[in-house]
Amino acid sequence: MNCRKLARFLSAKPLLIAALFCLPAHAAKKQVIGFSQIGAESAWRSAETESIRSEAAARGIDLRFSDAQQKQENQIKSIRAFVAQHVDAIIIAPVVETGWEPVLREVKRAKIPVVLVDRGIRVSDDSLYATLIASDFVEEGRRAGDWLAKKLNGKGNVVELQGTTGAAPALDRKKGFEESIAKHPGIKVIKSQSGDFTRAKGKEVMEAFLKAEGKNINAVYAHNDDMALGAIQAIEEAGLKPGTDIIVVSIDGVKSAFEAMVTGKLNCTVECNPLLGPAAFDAIEAALSGKPVPKKTIVQDNVFDQEAAKNAIASRKY
Numbered sequence: 001m002n003c004r005k006l007a008r009f010l011s012a013k014p015l016l017i018a019a020l021f022c023l024p025a026h027a028a029k030k031q032v033i034g035f036s037q038i039g040a041e042s043a044w045r046s047a048e049t050e051s052i053r054s055e056a057a058a059r060g061i062d063l064r065f066s067d068a069q070q071k072q073e074n075q076i077k078s079i080r081a082f083v084a085q086h087v088d089a090i091i092i093a094p095v096v097e098t099g100w101e102p103v104l105r106e107v108k109r110a111k112i113p114v115v116l117v118d119r120g121i122r123v124s125d126d127s128l129y130a131t132l133i134a135s136d137f138v139e140e141g142r143r144a145g146d147w148l149a150k151k152l153n154g155k156g157n158v159v160e161l162q163g164t165t166g167a168a169p170a171l172d173r174k175k176g177f178e179e180s181i182a183k184h185p186g187i188k189v190i191k192s193q194s195g196d197f198t199r200a201k202g203k204e205v206m207e208a209f210l211k212a213e214g215k216n217i218n219a220v221y222a223h224n225d226d227m228a229l230g231a232i233q234a235i236e237e238a239g240l241k242p243g244t245d246i247i248v249v250s251i252d253g254v255k256s257a258f259e260a261m262v263t264g265k266l267n268c269t270v271e272c273n274p275l276l277g278p279a280a281f282d283a284i285e286a287a288l289s290g291k292p293v294p295k296k297t298i299v300q301d302n303v304f305d306q307e308a309a310k311n312a313i314a315s316r317k318y
């Protein structure tokens with residue numbers, strides 16, 4: 001049994017630990033961890049929640065879960081509640097980059113370690129959190145841009161569906177995409193607007209783009225698969241063929257995106273791995289035992305086009 005499996009096995013058996021070390025039963029108490037999740041806005045988000053919930057269960061951890069419905073004030077409220085419950089550690093998926101210093105200073109005063117997953121924050125004092133476990137969103141944007149530039153042979157009009165305003169993945173995926181297409185003066189972003197990472201809003205914004213620009217649109221770049229799938233619906237309802245009349249490229253790599261690539265409606269997705277549970281709890285273990293934790297752990301991602309999707313779809317985990 002390797003170390004991680006042993007840790008998971010033992011942490012799920014607090015009484016066994018007590019017996020092994022001749023401690024009174026109450027001494028080996030269950031670890032209590034608060035998880036402030038953004039919401040359930042996308043298939044990616046649900047996969048991330050499932051990864052953290054199932055890993056907590058496998059490790060015998062008492063996970064206190066709160067869904068913020070994509071509102072920062074709800075996240076701040078739940079973080080304060082976790083402090084009041086004297087949890088052992090807090091996991092946060094921060095909906096936006098700014099506005100976290102005051103509440104994180106309260107958590108630091110309570111000596112509770114914080115692990116950030118999937119999105120980063122801007123703070124003047126990075127001791128306010130132990131580590132960030134996330135993908136490199138700028139690189140994801142670059143990869144989407146490079147793939148699209150090649151597909152369009154360096155020429156075409158693109159409309160962009162941005163993620164949640166102020167969120168790290170939205171800011172950085174836009175930045176990376178712009179860096180990449182700057183190398184191709186023939187490619188122009190003619191419209192760009194937030195679809196808030198949801199399928200419904202992605203469809204609504206794409207409908208407006210089609211009304212304004214119609215056949216002038218050669219491609220759509222969506223910051224996540226859910227908005228891309230909404231855009232695909234809008235393109236079909238406008239009597240056009242997604243994946244052919246309008247090229248569609250997005251980010252996340254969820255199962256429904258692979259299904260859309262197999263049917264030819266989506267052309268490419270850049271993976272953004274949501275299965276962050278094991279790394280998050282390993283980081284908490286290290287932080288609680290005073291071991292050094294790297295400030296940022298980058299999750300590796302791959303790019304999938306329609307050919308790659310046909311070969312990979314059967315083995316996808318989310």
Ligand code: GZL
Binds near residue numbers: 169
């Ligand atoms: C990325 C994550 C983003 C996904 C979206 O780490 O924060 O939020 O790309 C999700 O699907 O809504």
